[in-house]
Amino acid sequence: MIAPDWFRDDRLPHIYCTGCGNGTIINCTLAGVEEMGWKRNETVFVSGIGCSSRAPGYILTDSLHTTHGRALAFATGVKMARPDLHVVVFTGDGDLAAIGGNHFIHACRRNVDMTVVCMNNHIYGMTGGQGSPTTPPGAISTTTPYGMSEPAFDLAELAVAAGANYVARWTSYHVKELTKAVVAGMQTPGLAFIEARTQCPTNYGRHNKLRSVPAMIEHLRSHAMLVAKRDRLVAEGKPVPEGTFTVGELVRRSRPAMGVQR
Amino acid sequence: MSRTEFMQGNAACAEGALAAGCRFFGGYPITPSTEIAETMARKLPKAGGVFISMEDELASIAAVIGAAWTGVRAMTATSGPGFSLMMENIGYAAMTETPCVVVNIQRGGPSTGQPTRAAQGDMLQCRFGSHGDYSTIALTPNSVQEMFDLTAKAFDLADRYRVPTFLMSDEIVGHMRERVTIPDAVEVERPRPLAEGALPFEAGDDGTPGFAPFGSGRAVHVTGLTHDERGYPDTTDPEAHDKLVRRLVAKIESARRDIADYEVVNPDAETVFVTYGPPSRTVEQVMRDRPDDSIGHLRLRVVWPFPEFALKVFPNARTFLMPELNMGQMVREVQRHVDQPVISIPKIGGELHTPAELVRVLEAYR
Ligand SMILES: Cc1ncc(C[n+]2csc(CCOP(=O)(O)OP(=O)(O)O)c2C)c(N)n1
Numbered sequence: 096m097i098a099p100d101w102f103r104d105d106r107l108p109h110i111y112c113t114g115c116g117n118g119t120i121i122n123c124t125l126a127g128v129e130e131m132g133w134k135r136n137e138t139v140f141v142s143g144i145g146c147s148s149r150a151p152g153y154i155l156t157d158s159l160h161t162t163h164g165r166a167l168a169f170a171t172g173v174k175m176a177r178p179d180l181h182v183v184v185f186t187g188d189g190d191l192a193a194i195g196g197n198h199f200i201h202a203c204r205r206n207v208d209m210t211v212v213c214m215n216n217h218i219y220g221m222t223g224g225q226g227s228p229t230t231p232p233g234a235i236s237t238t239t240p241y242g243m244s245e246p247a248f249d250l251a252e253l254a255v256a257a258g259a260n261y262v263a264r265w266t267s268y269h270v271k272e273l274t275k276a277v278v279a280g281m282q283t284p285g286l287a288f289i290e291a292r293t294q295c296p297t298n299y300g301r302h303n304k305l306r307s308v309p310a311m312i313e314h315l316r317s318h319a320m321l322v323a324k325r326d327r328l329v330a331e332g333k334p335v336p337e338g339t340f341t342v343g344e345l346v347r348r349s350r351p352a353m354g355v356q357r
Numbered sequence: 358m359s360r361t362e363f364m365q366g367n368a369a370c371a372e373g374a375l376a377a378g379c380r381f382f383g384g385y386p387i388t389p390s391t392e393i394a395e396t397m398a399r400k401l402p403k404a405g406g407v408f409i410s411m412e413d414e415l416a417s418i419a420a421v422i423g424a425a426w427t428g429v430r431a432m433t434a435t436s437g438p439g440f441s442l443m444m445e446n447i448g449y450a451a452m453t454e455t456p457c458v459v460v461n462i463q464r465g466g467p468s469t470g471q472p473t474r475a476a477q478g479d480m481l482q483c484r485f486g487s488h489g490d491y492s493t494i495a496l497t498p499n500s501v502q503e504m505f506d507l508t509a510k511a512f513d514l515a516d517r518y519r520v521p522t523f524l525m526s527d528e529i530v531g532h533m534r535e536r537v538t539i540p541d542a543v544e545v546e547r548p549r550p551l552a553e554g555a556l557p558f559e560a561g562d563d564g565t566p567g568f569a570p571f572g573s574g575r576a577v578h579v580t581g582l583t584h585d586e587r588g589y590p591d592t593t594d595p596e597a598h599d600k601l602v603r604r605l606v607a608k609i610e611s612a613r614r615d616i617a618d619y620e621v622v623n624p625d626a627e628t629v630f631v632t633y634g635p636p637s638r639t640v641e642q643v644m645r646d647r648p649d650d651s652i653g654h655l656r657l658r659v660v661w662p663f664p665e666f667a668l669k670v671f672p673n674a675r676t677f678l679m680p681e682l683n684m685g686q687m688v689r690e691v692q693r694h695v696d697q698p699v700i701s702i703p704k705i706g707g708e709l710h711t712p713a714e715l716v717r718v719l720e721a722y723r
């Protein structure tokens with residue numbers, strides 16, 4: 096399921112740390128693009144700033160590596176001006192939800208026809224591991240040395256509430272499911288938001304007793320709970336185990352969308 | 358066959374953009390620029406273009422840059438506070454050589470200042486407002502006709518030099534109504550296409566690379582990071598940075614004679630007014646009231662890159678007088694280039710200098 100034709104060989108080696116989950120998510124996304132049969136010259140990758148946002152630079156298409164937080168606004172311009180181009184956005188949790196929070200909700204509200212893949216490593220990775228809007232309460236980061244004291248954003252729920260037509264959440268452990276979600280999102284007209292929780296051994300794991308990559312991935316696996324299972328627990332009045340998060344498809348609908356090619 | 362209409366400056370700006378083939382507008386409402394967005398909202402869809410009201414000015418300029426990379430002519434219009442918000446992405450447009458047009462209908466600042474009054478307070482911001490070294494082009498209309506003409510021209514300059522280009526107007530010109538002649542067609546100069554085999558950021562002799570818009574199959578990677586001719590990040594090599602940034606500045610600065618656009622009255626004069634934008638109208642009035650060959654006028658329609666050679670058109674000049682609707686911004690640029698005294702005539706608060714005010718200074722320095 097690797098899509099070698101899509102990589103820029105002359106850009107390697109990449110900047111990602113050993114064990115970083117971003118490569119897995121890029122692979123899943125490109126596998127989705129291949130499954131869709133999209134052509135390289137009809138597909139544009141857009142990103143903001145951060146480790147995750149470096150992804151388009153390794154892909155052999157037209158690509159726009161923009162300013163921190165603004166990827167979705169740039170992507171809106173690309174898509175609205177050329178609805179025949181497929182637009183895929185790579186972003187990080189800080190890029191999307193902190194500095195770019197306003198663009199995030201409005202891109203979902205407009206339901207612009209594009210695919211947004213958020214590599215959520217729960218941290219500002221590129222700047223050295225500061226707390227982000229998705230850092231879990233209590234977690235240690237370079238700016239939360241006594242533990243994160245703020246509540247975390249649930250990015251997928253936010254996208255649902257703001258109006259995106261397709262929303263799913265998986266992790267870097269769930270390679271097959273993530274790829275399928277990317278494809279489903281690409282097939283759905285309107286904005287598809289796919290949150291991919293992932294490991295950042297360097298800046299998250301190191302501070303939070305998850306030093307090894309397998310330990311981080313195992314942590315993601317064991318705390319992920321299928322939406323259906325969570326719903327069943329809730330319906331039965333049973334407690335949802337603490338620290339778990341839902342994975343799966345949160346919404347697939349056909350609200351009016353912008354930038355859909357006619 | 359052209360048509361003549363009586364219209365507002367902001368409407369003429371929108372008409373100029375449409376005539377020049379602008380097909381994307383992203384904006385956010387702000388006085389006194391809003392009529393540009395409103396006109397575009399009405400007319401762009403009928404012309405096959407896209408109007409989108411973005412969530413803020415950061416998004417507006419971002420969407421404009423994104424659209425520009427698909428090869429359409431794209432613009433946004435704003436005023437001071439919105440212009441300030443755009444600064445980071447204006448630097449991005451300069452670094453990535455994205456052709457786009459930003460209209461600033463200036464109002465009194467700082468901060469939200471005087472939303473409904475005129476000013477020329479952003480003249481240095483449009484040149485130096487974003488971080489780092491770069492160069493841009495700025496045009497300064499003084500009439501409704503020039504709102505049309507210079508907006509159209511801004512797109513050509515943006516395309517030729519692949520640079521964000523500013524129309525630095527103000528509330529007076531934006532809101533005044535005058536007769537405008539609208540030609541049937543405006544000649545349009547598009548960016549030079551990227552030559553077969555050329556790298557996407559490999560510049561020709563003129564310092565500007567050919568353009569390969571998205572979808573043309575050239576797989577261009579566009580980044581605001583310091584990059585090589587392939588467009589790939591190269592952020593730690595001092596030479597790579599030096600080479601790129603010097604080229605970005607030089608491609609504009611070395612073309613200042615080609616970009617320059619100014620009017621000269623009485624080149625033999627000893628006392629010379631230097632103006633841009635609406636203070637030129639008061640100077641014109643003064644000169645109409647007192648026909649006198651010893652008073653000259655240099656009116657700039659392009660202020661950046663600064664055409665310092667235009668000052669040399671006045672060999673007998675003993676004094677330069679510079680009325681501006683700010684506390685003296687462009688006057689520094691004039692002072693840098695001449696040995697004669699340059700007298701600033703600043704005015705803030707939202708009103709144009711009266712002829713009497715200028716005459717008083719004229720008498721004092723003659
Ligand atoms: C306006 C602005 N503010 C701050 C930064 C510094 N900065 C670069 S990357 C980054 C955080 C990236 O975090 P995230 O989006 O979560 O991506 P990650 O690196 O974790 O993949 C920050 C704050 C910047 N480039 N621009």
Ligand code: SF4
Pocket residue numbers: 110111112114115116117146147216220221294295296297298299
């Ligand atoms: S800092 Fe974290 S997110 Fe960034 S490359 Fe390293 S592991 Fe990946």
